[in-house]
Amino acid sequence: MNKPMKMNASIRRLLVHHRSTVTRLFQRNVQHQSSTTQKSSTNISDSNPAYDFVRRHLGPNEQQTKEMLDLLGLKSLEELTERTVPASIRFQGTMHIPDALSEHRALKEAEEISNQNSVWRSYIGLGYNDCIIPTVIQRSLFENPGWYTQYTPYQAELSQGRLESLLNYQTAVSDLTGLPFANASLLDEGTAAAEALGMCIRHKKRTRVFLSDKIHPHVIEVVRTRAAGFGINIEVMPVTNMDFSSKDVAGVLFQYPDTDGNILEYTDLIAKARENQTMVICGSDLLALCLLKPPGEMGVDICYGNSQRLGVPLGFGGPHAAFFSCAEQYKRDMPGRIVGQSIDSHGAKAFRLALQTREQHIRQERATSNICTAQALLANMVAMYCLYHGKQGLRNIALKIHQLTADLAHSLRSFGYKIENDLYFDTLKITPKSAQIKEIQKRANKKQINLRYFQDGTIGVSLDETVNEDDILDLEWIFNTQNKKTESSQQSNSKLSFGNLARESNFLIHDVFNRYRSETKLMRYMKHLENKDISLVHSMIPLGSCTMKLNAAAELTPVSWAGFNKIHPFVPKEQWRGYERLLKDLEHYLCEITGYDKISFQPNSGAQGEYAGLRVIRAYHEHRGTPERNVCLIPISAHGTNFASAAMCGMKIEKILLDKQGGIDMKNVADLAGKHKETLAAGIVTYPSTSGVFEETIKEFCDIIHHNGGQVYLDGANMNAQVGLCRPGDYGSDVSHLNLHKTFCIPHGGGGPGMGPIGVKKHLSPFLPGHPLLDDLNNLKPFGTISSAPFGSTSILPISWMYIRMMGAGGLRRATQTAILNANYMLKRLESSYKVLFKGSSGFVAHEFIIDVGHFKQSANVEAVDIAKRLQDYGFHSPTVSWPVAGSLMIEPTESEDKDELDRFCDSLIEIRKEISDIEAGKYDRKNNPLKNAPHSQHIFLHEKWTLPYPLQKAVFPIKFVSPNYKFWPSCGRVNDVYGDKNLKCRLE
DSSP states (O other): OOOOOOHHHHHHHHHHHHHHHHHHHHHHHHHHHHHHHHHHHHGSSSSSSSGGGHHHSSSHHHHHHHHHHHHOOOOOOHHHHHHHOOOTOOOOOOOOEEEEEEOHHHHHHHHHHHBOOOOOOOOOOOOOOOOOOOOHIIIITTHHHHHHOOSSSGGGGHHHHHHHHHHHHHHHHHHHHTTEOOOOBBSHHHHHHHHHHHHHHHHHHHHHEEEETTHHHHHHHHHHHHHHEEEEEEEOOGGGGOOTTOOOOOEEEEEESOOTTTTTOOHHHHHHHHHHOOEEEEOOOOOGGTTTTTTTGTHHHEEEEEETTOOOOOGGGGSOOOEEEEOOGGGOOSSSOEEEEEEBTSSOOEEEOOOOGGGGHHHGGGGGOOOOOOHHHHHHHHHHHHHHHHHHHHHHHHHHHHHHHHHHHHHHHHTEEEEOOOOOOSSEEEEEEEEHHHHHHHHHTTTTTEOOTTTSSSSSEEOTHHHHHHHHHHHOOOOOTTTSSOOOOGGGGGGTTTTTGBBBBBOSSGGGGGOOOOOHHHHHHHHHHHTEHHHHHHHHOOBBTTTTOOHHHHHHHHGGGGHHHSSSSSGGGGGGGHHHHHHHHHHHHHHHHHSEEEEEEEOOOOHHHHHHHHHHHHHHHHHHHHHTTEEOOOOTOOOOHHHHHHOOOOOOOOEEEETTTHHHHHHHHHHHHHHHHTTTEEEEEESSSSTOOOOOHHHHHHHHHHHOOOEEEEGGGGGGTTTTTHHHHHOOOEEEEEETTTTTTTTTTTTOOOOEEEEEEEGGGSSSSSOOTOOSSOOOOOOOOOSSSEEETTTHHHHHHHHHHHHHHHHHHHHHOOOOOOOHHHHHHTTSSSEOOOOOTSOOOOSSSEOOTHHHHHHHSSSHHHHHHHHHHHHHOEEEOOOSSSTTEOOOOOTTTTTHHHHHHHHHHHHHHHHHHHHHHHSSSSSTTTTTTOOOGGGGGGSSSSSSSSSSHHHHSSSSOOOOOOOOOOSOOOOOHHHHTTOOOOOOO
16 A cells, blocks of 8 residues: 655645635635625526525526516616616625525535534423324424415415314314313414403503413513503412402403422412403413313303414424414403304305404404414414324323323432422422532433422433433432332323313214324325415415515525424523524624614514614613603505504504605605604604605605604615615614515415514614523613513524525625515506506605505405405415505515416406406496306306306406316305304304
């Protein structure tokens, strides 16, 4: 064998110098390329393999882009940018974001980050427990774009599958909690408790609320934060100290089992509360309620909690579906999404979102809450978990956990440990001798096991579905009890284990929870439901202000990795170094994109971000000694949650009028700001405007607000029109939320998950939300806690990280330009058939536009909803209906749709306009025509004879590209909303 040659030292130095020189030249070239690609779109289409993902993310190819630009009379995307984005705010700098990576390289880098997290066994509890996700549910639902790319089910006829699944979820929650009405999930346990607080305040009109000191600490802080906005006095105390005799207590919140694992008898407390007209709110655990007497049977008014342990990964805090149920008398005040049963135009059973008149865009500051979403994808996973296991399966899991907990308790007691719990389900609070604590921690670390360490030296252990006998042996070793085996306690097999708190009532008795015992049947049921729903796997979803773009498979892949989804949110920082890197990267990227100085990831929805941002502003004013600044100026065209969020912060709302072009009336802004200059807190603005226009006056708006002592809150819903072209932090905004589930590719999941982090300028950064269980947030004066987990729904952040990492600065800019191009191309194609309401000064729009269809009501008896339903026959989800202008459609195509898809949608709307003309001309009856009868479901074939006054072909195959081979069939006829609200059914009977 040849021996390796020894390298001469001088040659080695020469090679090192050469290599470093080459590296510097390469880096200089990369930096130059990064800078130029932000200014020029041509480089993206070169042969550089790093931009392969950019080309796959963008819908139009180079030829299509040229054709669309030609139709608009433009030569380049740069010219389009100059014609749409005001020069005064156009970004001229460089976003310092790493160059684009290929999918393969980005995934490798994400894997390296994931591997920096340490996945230990966590028995911390606090409302988060590991679980076993049935693989059939993970593959067929969680990782299935037919489930995760759906939009919120506003168009019921295209959403029957997920609506049915969410009704299953509501039924399971209702059964387990013993209360008749449940919603289709909320964001997390803390915010669910806060929503319960809001309900009791509205009902009782009182200003005091009692909280048990044995509620999870993060839940207490979220409730405390929400109460502060309402001006409510929160009193935290032992339940034994609660006195309701003053009759001024709106509600009492307690937890069952409590945060220490105790199961207490609350009969006397509930009786005293009800005697004094105080609402009773109970936090609970769905798995525990398989064995315990349900809260509804105790007289509780509201029950809330986290359904995560029923088949949803820990995910470092989320996303998870919070559950919420209530008594009969509160059903019409329940927050969030509620699925109800109704009938369709054929008289058949159909599902829909019930009580939609409570939505924020209608009620604005009078809305019952600012919740605009749910955690639908995760609620569907929970529903399928309940189907997979059924009643007996869930009881068996609960019994196994309880038996192992009893075994551990018996072992610990036999070695002299004091167990603080008399009755328990899965959680023990253990008192060791002070000399034992460090040794126990040392042994736990050696086994890579996380326990809950209380400040008083006690230790909490919460067991879960994944635990087996070997895990118990490890825990016994940690507590040094393994040397003496004792007989296993059999208490958990006996009703005496819980005494009169043992569950006796039945649950999950409906056939749907007992039909799908085999994987084959469950797989087919999930596919059956999926086939009823339209999603991005079928066609574009052109919703204005909702940005339904591509959710690339490479972006979603890391979410399933154990390194991201098996971590408890309250583990020591040394175990989430990967997440630390991910959060720092994302903060840097988002600050570069927005011009802000600091990001908080805690808000787990856009509405939560709005609320957090406005609370930051209020905290800033209070810190400056001007707490009287509480007036918020909001344009009448703003998203409805803007009004609700401001009201929840205790702000006084003044509405800004619009000018004839649909823009903000700047004279009205100046007048209102001047009138309230001593009390002005904030001005809210959406940019580009909800009219779909880059308003030239945006800097003037910011200057007026600042001149009169206020702060500018920018609603980030339309950020997809700004990335790489302009930055809110540069043109005057102080704070805004970012919809990561829109602009940054986190999927909508059929109505959730979402993420709404907020970005702030430096002077507001000390006031960002804090968290009681995380000390290292670097906050100086946090106003409170927004979400249960410190960083919100953290496990879906890798999606946005992957998107930015694979797009690079140039790709992000090109995506924005393409979104604007697609919108303007569609506008150009449609403007001869429909009136476009608003355009910019140069005749162009931003990434969305509004067409007026209100005048068809008089000419043809056709309303916006009729066009929305008729589009279903063409295979499309409708645009946003009648918002922000009544009788309109707001259309947003996104950059991911190519010219062919845009043309199909435009052709459909043009053909529908011809159908309206036929009604106007008398060819079709004004009440019996293809639009009024839409959508035409497969039910029409059940009739022996076609009876409608137009051809069957016209009804179901209205245009050439809708053929039998490609037809998407709405699974029911038009759903009767009025019937559904009058005959409210929100669970399976």
